[in-house]
Amino acid sequence: xxxxxxxxxxxxxxxxxxxxxxxxxxxxxxxxxxxxxxxxxxxxxxxxxxxxxxxxxxxxxxxxxxxxxxxxxxxxxxxxxxxxxxxxxxxxxxxxxxxxxxxxxxxxxxxxxxxxxxxxxxxxxxxxxxxxxxxxxxxxxxxxxxxxxxxxxxxxxxxxxxxxxxxxxxxxxxxxxxxxxxxxxxxxxxxxx
Numbered sequence: 001x002x003x004x005x006x007x008x009x010x011x012x013x014x015x016x017x018x019x020x021x022x023x024x025x026x027x028x029x030x031x032x033x034x035x036x037x038x039x040x041x042x043x044x045x046x047x048x049x050x051x052x053x054x055x056x057x058x059x060x061x062x063x064x065x066x067x068x069x070x071x072x073x074x075x076x077x078x079x080x081x082x083x084x085x086x087x088x089x090x091x092x093x094x095x096x097x098x099x100x101x102x103x104x105x106x107x108x109x110x111x112x113x114x115x116x117x118x119x120x121x122x123x124x125x126x127x128x129x130x131x132x133x134x135x136x137x138x139x140x141x142x143x144x145x146x147x148x149x150x151x152x153x154x155x156x157x158x159x160x161x162x163x164x165x166x167x168x169x170x171x172x173x174x175x176x177x178x179x180x181x182x183x184x185x186x187x188x189x190x191x192x193x
Contacts, residue, residue, distance in 0.1 A: 003145065003185060004119040005068060005084075006031055007112045009105030009135070011038040011127025013155025017175055018051060022073075024179045027056035031121075031186045032068050034084070036076040036108045038101050038127065048075060062090045076103040083111035099131035109135020118143030121185070123178060125149045127159025136167045145185075147171045147178055 010017055014037045039047070051059045055073070062074040068088045076082035080092040082103050098104035105124075109132060112120055122139035124132045126149060140146045146169050151157035153174040164172060171181060 002119065003031060003121050005088075005112065005116050006033045006121040006123065006182065007109055007135075007139075008033060008035045008123040008125060009109065009127070009132035009159070010035065010125040011101075011105075011129055011131065011156065011159055013126035014038070015047075016155060017125045017149075019054060020175050021179060022051050022055035022057065022059070024176070024183075025055070025057055026183065029057060029183065029186050030070045031182075032070055033057075033073045034062065034068070034076070034082070034108065034112065035073065036082060036103050036105050038103075038105075038129070038131070039078050051075075062092075064090060064092050066090050076108065078103070081107045083107060084115045085111070086115050088115060099129055101129065101131050105132035106135040110138050113138040113142045113144060116142075116144065120144035121147065121182070123147045123149075123182075124160050124163040125175065125178075126154035126156045128156045129159060130162040132159060133163045133166050136163050140167050145170050147173065147181070149178065150174050 057073050059073040061077045083091045122136045148160040148163050148169050150172050151161040154160050
């Protein structure tokens, strides 16, 4: 399999986007997915409970030193930066906010790019900040696959539009078409839609 992990950054409008993602991904999807959703500082176990209730996949909060495994979906815990080490484990930090956010999409994407090089897929979805743009740029520089939600289809267009303005995207698609593409890649079918 060419790609070993998928990182997804999402901010405002993210709850609705995640509901769509997890209702469409099949249970035989094996590429690990790491999602960073901007949220408040309080832990929200309800979010993971809700997503697990509609998902065919197992969704959990990422833990310190946890090894990233196929077939799993990990969500960044609130109020920690989530990073991926070169040995494909998670690390958490309470370093300063980046782009006014902790967790920061840029921090996750940049560390994931260092760990996975050209075997990484980076996805930017709805959001109202520029967080994720520099991280997606780094994924592209390593030869990873870059995908942005079409701003016209995003609940909040600013975040995908910011990334599109800076990064030459491989794909700019609606949320449903992003999922179709990821399923095709995961099952090693042609990448076209």
